[in-house]
Amino acid sequence: MYISRVEIDTNNRQKIRDLYHLGAYHNWVENCFPDELKKKVRLRHLWRIDELNGKKYLLVLSEEKPKLDKLERYGLANTAETKDYDHFLSSLNQGKKYR
Structure with missing residues (x-):
């Protein structure tokens, strides 16, 4: 599993004009x-x-790594990143409280 994120470019109206409904975000993720x-x-x-x-930020949890250039389509350049989420999950201990 991988966790990825990108900062959404909320100041660029031309970039985000397509993101007027949740389906557009879903399409962004799938692409x-x-x-x-x-x-x-x-x-x-x-x-x-x-x-x-x-x-x-748009956060994505997935089995495969996303293409970072596609993740930055509506995001700021060079803000997309992906990390191994399995490593994080395996570090959690049952009964321990986290913030």
Whole structure:
């Protein structure tokens, strides 16, 4: 599993004019996995919009790494990143409280 994020370019109206409904965000996420689209295989990609320090981010949880250039389509250049989420999950301990 991988967790990825990109800062949404909320100041560029030309870039984000397509993002006027949730389906557009879903389409953005799905297009980050072009190999799946070619094979007509649709895996489940969980995503959400988060705000951190006044900036909005698209977060994606997926089995495969997304194409970062596709992830930056509506995001700021050079802000897309992907990390191994399995490593994080394996570090969690049952019964321990996290913030």
